[in-house]
Amino acid sequence: MVQQSLMTHQNETVALPQDLLGRFLRDLRISVIDRCNFRCQYCMPQEHEERYRFIEKKDWLNFEEIFRLTRLFVRLGATKVRLTGGEPLLRPGLSFLIAQLAGLSRIEDLALTTNGSLLAEKARELKKAGLRRLTVSLDTLDKDLFHTMSGNRGSLENVLEGIREAERVGFQKIKINVVVQRGVNDHTVLDLVRYFKGTGHILRFIEYMDVGNCNHWHSKFVVPSEELVRLIDKEFSLKIFPAHYEGEVASRYGFADGSGEIGFISSVSQPFCRTCHRARLSTDGKLYTCLFASEGTDLRGPLREGASDEELLRIMTGVWHRRVDRYSENRSLAGPLEKESPAKVEMFQIGG
Ligand SMILES: C[S@@+](CC[C@H](N)C(=O)[O-])C[C@H]1O[C@@H](n2cnc3c(N)ncnc32)[C@H](O)[C@@H]1O
Ligand code: SF4
Numbered sequence: 001m002v003q004q005s006l007m008t009h010q011n012e013t014v015a016l017p018q019d020l021l022g023r024f025l026r027d028l029r030i031s032v033i034d035r036c037n038f039r040c041q042y043c044m045p046q047e048h049e050e051r052y053r054f055i056e057k058k059d060w061l062n063f064e065e066i067f068r069l070t071r072l073f074v075r076l077g078a079t080k081v082r083l084t085g086g087e088p089l090l091r092p093g094l095s096f097l098i099a100q101l102a103g104l105s106r107i108e109d110l111a112l113t114t115n116g117s118l119l120a121e122k123a124r125e126l127k128k129a130g131l132r133r134l135t136v137s138l139d140t141l142d143k144d145l146f147h148t149m150s151g152n153r154g155s156l157e158n159v160l161e162g163i164r165e166a167e168r169v170g171f172q173k174i175k176i177n178v179v180v181q182r183g184v185n186d187h188t189v190l191d192l193v194r195y196f197k198g199t200g201h202i203l204r205f206i207e208y209m210d211v212g213n214c215n216h217w218h219s220k221f222v223v224p225s226e227e228l229v230r231l232i233d234k235e236f237s238l239k240i241f242p243a244h245y246e247g248e249v250a251s252r253y254g255f256a257d258g259s260g261e262i263g264f265i266s267s268v269s270q271p272f273c274r275t276c277h278r279a280r281l282s283t284d285g286k287l288y289t290c291l292f293a294s295e296g297t298d299l300r301g302p303l304r305e306g307a308s309d310e311e312l313l314r315i316m317t318g319v320w321h322r323r324v325d326r327y328s329e330n331r332s333l334a335g336p337l338e339k340e341s342p343a344k345v346e347m348f349q350i351g352g
Helices: 046-050 063-075 094-102 119-129 143-149 156-168 186-196 225-235 300-304 309-321 327-334
Strands: 006-009 012-015 027-031 080-084 109-114 133-137 175-180 202-207 238-240 251-255 261-265 278-281 286-288
Touching: 027 063, 063 094, 063 278, 063 300, 063 309, 080 094, 094 109, 094 119, 119 133, 119 156, 133 156, 143 156, 175 186, 186 202, 186 225, 202 225, 225 238, 225 261, 300 309
Parallel strands: 027 080, 027 278, 080 109, 109 133, 133 175, 175 202, 202 261
Antiparallel strands: 006 012, 238 251, 251 261, 278 286
16 A cells, blocks of 8 residues: 555645655554453563563543544554553453544544453443454464463463354454464464464464563563464465565465465564654653663653644654664674663554
8 A cells, every 4th residue: 555645634735754764654553451360470570570561641631632632543554453552351341442543534444452351341342433444463373381471360262162153243254373482382373273263363473672671681581473473385386476565474375275364474584673663652742763672752741731732743743753773683783682772662552
């Protein structure tokens, strides 16, 4: 899809901002809560809890504030919105926000990423509120390993029941995110393929990323997508599918027998910074332009101090105009960064 560089708003045509690498803003990720009921080692390990202070409720953007900022992001070009976290289904009343966002006509895609633990009870209201697409994270079908990987908190059966309920209420082509770590869950990849092949849902294998500081990432745990493609192709013949649009993060493959699709997100082995159109809004209202950023720009302060839409737009546009982020590309040019870099934002603060 070619991004329009002009947009008409209330009969006034405005130029959409481009960053210093010529990228437009197209996707908005909103972290609605930084808390989670899991403690995945690669994201929010249990031992991190003593050092991290979750954002206090008074500092969360309320729904009115999220809605107002989203409308402004839409004026800057965003057409896709994804709600994430932490675990977004822990945010009380989330369906109210979804219903509001679903009413914004310029949003073509409204999606949510969840660990699935609360999906069985919430899928129906999410659908009714107008959520279009769901992504469920599920790293293995081994019950005990699943429990361990969730920091001894999650139940595999709950998540599978959540996916079944989501199907029953009408969600189709659910994306199933699998973070693969060598020596942890890589031996269970084929089980997932066997389970989801033919269901219409789309498995997406994600390379373990060096996001944040608390997961003690090391390149030896990364399983490059190429290796997984070879492994899966041996049992189920695969063919390459074309991207839906320029900048799609997952490389698409299909089963040669026509029984579905799988994707690979290779942000470590094949970074895609050049086509990254994503802005991220944290629970406390900071704007981040990279998953690996250290600092965000505060929007909540000006918002609560009474800034007008035009003033907020000026701040947001300025951030986007100055954007030069290409962390993953730089990482691959420099070779793997094994050392912890200082103060990167954590994944659960700005969502995946
Ligand atoms: C941060 S979670 C937030 C939403 C929800 N709690 C969930 O787990 O789906 C979003 C996605 O990021 C992925 N993720 C977290 N840490 C990661 C890491 N270090 N490398 C790759 N993916 C990661 C998760 O597996 C999940 O699919
Ligand atoms: S990946 Fe999702 S479920 Fe796991 S700890 Fe992070 S936010 Fe929670």
